[in-house]
Amino acid sequence: MIDKVFNKTISKQFEFDEEVASVFDDMLERSVPFYKQMQKLSISFANNFLKDNSYVYDLGCSTASTLIELSKNSSFKLNLVGIDNSNAMLDHASKKANAFGVNIKLLNDDIFNVELKNASVVFSNYTLQFIRPINREKLVKKIYDSLEVGGVFIFSEKLVSQDSFLNKQFIDEYYSFKKAQGYSEFEIAQKREALENVLIPYTEEENKKMIKDAGFKHCETLFRWVNFATFIAIK
């Protein structure tokens, strides 16, 4: 379904409710530059750290796209666990996983409440940015603790620049991308307002510092387009 959520006047903050969930796959593909390519890269790198019976977690799995794609593009028999605290998202995830015949354990809970164990790979794409900064470090430490030595945390984030002049150009470039994807200036402005104080992006350096502070041995940027990036951190 085509995303028209912000085509009307909106006065509430952005939420992952049924209205968003029902158009979410289209929203992501048209709102995150190179979304599919970043997902493919995440999966390709993840496969390097997997074997039969490995545990893979996706924190903020939404409609389970990443785990379904991994399952279709891995030669291993995996234990796939998707975690999200939006009922609406998980309804869609469950229907999609069934339709593709992929077995995923879907947990409807806050990421902070779920015990993560023996992980070979933890994904969290465009989700840390929705976690209050005061809790974000704590979550990354939890992810670190859940990983086996040699395991990886693969995550994607919207970014800001430390330089305010460049940051303004990042935003302009991003809005041009959205316009080219068919979003109107009105939709772009409405969504920007709804995301204010809900989506809190870090710089690339802040993300890497957070990863290092949690104890990870190494972190690389796998892909970056202006204000969106995918990282891989190894324990």
Ligand SMILES: C[S@@+](CC[C@H](N)C(=O)[O-])C[C@H]1O[C@@H](n2cnc3c(N)ncnc32)[C@H](O)[C@@H]1O
């Ligand atoms: C931008 S979406 C993630 C997109 C998804 N990873 C993908 O690549 O298709 C963020 C998701 O995180 C979930 N989320 C946000 N905070 C959460 C929390 N504290 N616990 C569990 N899920 C959370 C939201 O419900 C939403 O589905």
Ligand SMILES: O=C(O)C(=O)C[C@]1(C(=O)O)C=C[C@@H](O)C=C1
């Ligand atoms: O549309 C925007 O402004 C975005 O930042 C895109 C973004 C994201 O990066 O998470 C914002 C909300 C939705 O979860 C989907 C995509």
